[in-house]
Amino acid sequence: TFKKLDINDLVHFDFLDPPAPETLMRALELLNYLGALDDEGEMTDVGYQMSELPLDPQLAKLILVSPDYGCSAEIVTIVACLSVPQIFMRPRESAKQADEAKAQFSHHESDHLTLLKAVNEYDMIPDNEKRQWCWDNFISERSMISVMNVRRQLIGIMKRLDIPLVSSDIKGDGSFSSLDVRKALTAGMFMQVAFRQTTGDYLTIKDNQHVSIHPSSVVKNRPEWVIFEEFALTTKNYIRTVTVTNVDWLVELAPHYFDIENFPKCEAKGELEKAYVRLAHSRRKRG
Known part of the structure; x- marks a missing residue:
């Protein structure tokens, strides 16, 4: 955000609550590794696109690279899940039942894909049955509604930035390519x-x-x-x-x-x- 405002000397900027120099340098290093800043500390085209997404830098970069792996629709759903409180509930008095419910969506290689499977199933449920479905599956209805809202907002920004919305779900049944999504996650969260x-x-x-x-x-x-x-x-x-x-x-x-x-x-x-x-x-x- 500072770079976008042409505030370039962050080390000597008069912060109200200045971060430790090591924290600031680490943040700049992270942005450089993500391709948001070049080696001279100038904002890149990738950096400008990332700054348009109201997300942590790594999640913003994840959305930008996801079309390269044919799964930006899946990634934007996962990012929405990571931007809200946990969707899976585990009340102490019903822990066993909650674990069994979560196991229905479990993907043995990925918590991210487990979140995606739960949202994909929620998407398929008729609106008048969604509340009961959440209750039956120990899923927070409030968090799931937040996922829908965040995803809708992010898709709107993606369209404005001409980031293609593509899916690995070629059958249209909520399935996806585990390999493509995991590779995209790696490209953004390395x-x-x-x-x-x-x-x-x-x-x-x-x-x-x-x-x-x-x-x-x-x-x-x-x-x-x-x-x-x-x-x-x-x-x-x-x-x-x-x-x-x-x-x-x-x-x-x-x-x-x-x-x-x-x-x-x-x-x-x-x-x-x-x-x-x-x-x-x-x-x-x-x-």
């Missing part, structure tokens, strides 16, 4: 990645925070690489709303971020190096 170490716990990439996948996640098979929406510090460090990703996607989609020469030494670095070798081999084969 800075929020965790790697499972041989010790069994996860380490966030670059920040080197030891974390665990939150127990509420539907992703139970302890995949090697995940992207995550939220880092939560409670009794221990948790990552919430996770999706299985692929190290080969990471080096293909964000080589500027996963720069091996400047990468901290860790187990993940070895896996990234192997992925770069595979990518180079694949490109040589293609000619």
Whole structure:
């Protein structure tokens, strides 16, 4: 927003409540990695488009790249879900029933896709049955209505910015391409990645925070690489709303971020190096 207003010297700007210099530099670095700022700190065309979307930068970038994967309709629904309070309710006295209800929508590789499946089913329910459906499935009607409103607003902005609204649902029955959506999520959220170490716990990439996948996640098979929406510090460090990703996607989609020469030494670095070798081999084969 400051860059859009031609306020370029953020370090010396007279903030009412100035952020720590490290916080400011980290924010500028994030915007540079997302392509919103160039190496001189000037706003790019991508940055101007991102600034039109009332979202966190990574979610805005996610919407911008999603047409490249043929799933912007699915991504805008997921982003709407991430912009409102949790749609799944889990009252303590009915926890077992709530878990069983959520399991109907569960996608074993992704909490994001689990949200998408729930919204897609809600979309198919007649208006006069939606309230009862939410009650039966332990879904917050208020949050779901908010999802609809946010999605409608975002689609309106996408149309104004000429961002194509395309779907991987070729059957028109609420189904989608899990692969395309997960790859799009990776392209937008590549800075929020965790790697499972041989010790069994996860380490966030670059920040080197030891974390665990939150127990509420539907992703139970302890995949090697995940992207995550939220880092939560409670009794221990948790990552919430996770999706299985692929190290080969990471080096293909964000080589500027996963720069091996400047990468901290860790187990993940070895896996990234192997992925770069595979990518180079694949490109040589293609000619």
